[in-house]
Amino acid sequence: xxxxxxxKTTIPLEKTFFKALSEEITFETLGKGRxxxxxxxxxxxxxxxxxxxxKFTISPYYxxxxxxxxxxxxxxxxxxxxxxxQEFNSGLIEIYDENYTKMGYHSDQNLDLEPDxxxxxWSCYKNPETLTDASTRILRIKDKSTDxxxxxxxxxxxxxxxxxxxxxxYSHKIILENPNREALxxxxxxxxxxxxxxxxxxxxxxxxxxxxxxxxxxxxxxxTQEKEFYKQRGEENRxxxxxxxxxxxxxxxxxxxxxxxxxx
Numbered sequence: 001x002x003x004x005x006x007x008k009t010t011i012p013l014e015k016t017f018f019k020a021l022s023e024e025i026t027f028e029t030l031g032k033g034r035x036x037x038x039x040x041x042x043x044x045x046x047x048x049x050x051x052x053x054x055k056f057t058i059s060p061y062y063x064x065x066x067x068x069x070x071x072x073x074x075x076x077x078x079x080x081x082x083x084x085x086q087e088f089n090s091g092l093i094e095i096y097d098e099n100y101t102k103m104g105y106h107s108d109q110n111l112d113l114e115p116d117x118x119x120x121x122w123s124c125y126k127n128p129e130t131l132t133d134a135s136t137r138i139l140r141i142k143d144k145s146t147d148x149x150x151x152x153x154x155x156x157x158x159x160x161x162x163x164x165x166x167x168x169x170y171s172h173k174i175i176l177e178n179p180n181r182e183a184l185x186x187x188x189x190x191x192x193x194x195x196x197x198x199x200x201x202x203x204x205x206x207x208x209x210x211x212x213x214x215x216x217x218x219x220x221x222x223x224t225q226e227k228e229f230y231k232q233r234g235e236e237n238r239x240x241x242x243x244x245x246x247x248x249x250x251x252x253x254x255x256x257x258x259x260x261x262x263x264x
Contacts, residue, residue: 005166011073011157018126018192024262025061033099041089046202048089050112053233056254064262088196096191098184105171106237111244113164117198120161123154126190135189141172210256221249
């Protein structure tokens with residue numbers, strides 16, 4: 001299915017990965033009904049960094065065998081459909097339950113994203129065999145120029161692919177339409193999604209200090225820097241072509257910690 005400039009496909013996987021993905025790493029509570037963490041590709045050049053306004057405090061993880069397998073299947077599928085393969089090196093992995101059904105419109109933060117790359121949202125569910133329209137998450141998208149809206153259903157093992165350029169021109173949110181929380185709780189069909197991205201910012205740890213490629217040390221933002229970060233983020237969400245200035249700080253303590261490896 002093609003909803004220009006958002007491309008949706010289904011990744012043929014031999015099993016559901018919800019249990020494995022939800023148990024092999026530690027997640028942080030990011031709000032009522034929402035868990036998350038960052039996963040990154042292990043490279044010799046440094047740790048791929050994607051800074052956000054969400055404050056993470058626990059260690060991120062390197063891609064596990066399961067993450068790499070899903071990425072391989074994504075590229076196999078894209079190649080077979082005549083699409084460009086992706087070199088994703090970072091991901092935001094999240095789990096939503098029945099208490100997390102709405103969010104505000106936003107564009108993904110592009111501070112550290114390769115400008116010519118793509119963003120890929122992959123979805124799976126705890127109990128896909130009992131998935132209904134009512135429990136299927138929706139990616140609602142809005143054109144920033146016209147306010148025109150359209151929906152893409154985040155079905156089991158679906159991938160929605162869109163460019164960083166399109167990300168700037170459109171806002172989006174992940175929702176459940178008219179949620180019946182009691183019925184959703186009874187169904188217990190949590191959504192697990194991975195937002196895959198390609199970071200242009202690599203951080204090298206020297207004496208346990210995270211350093212940018214120019215040698216400067218990344219630090220935790222002070223109060224003034226934090227306010228400026230949120231202000232710039234708001235401008236990005238409203239703008240069609242916002243560009244961040246060079247920033248040497250982060251809001252997340254997790255960005256200052258080396259990623260962990262899973263047991264796999």
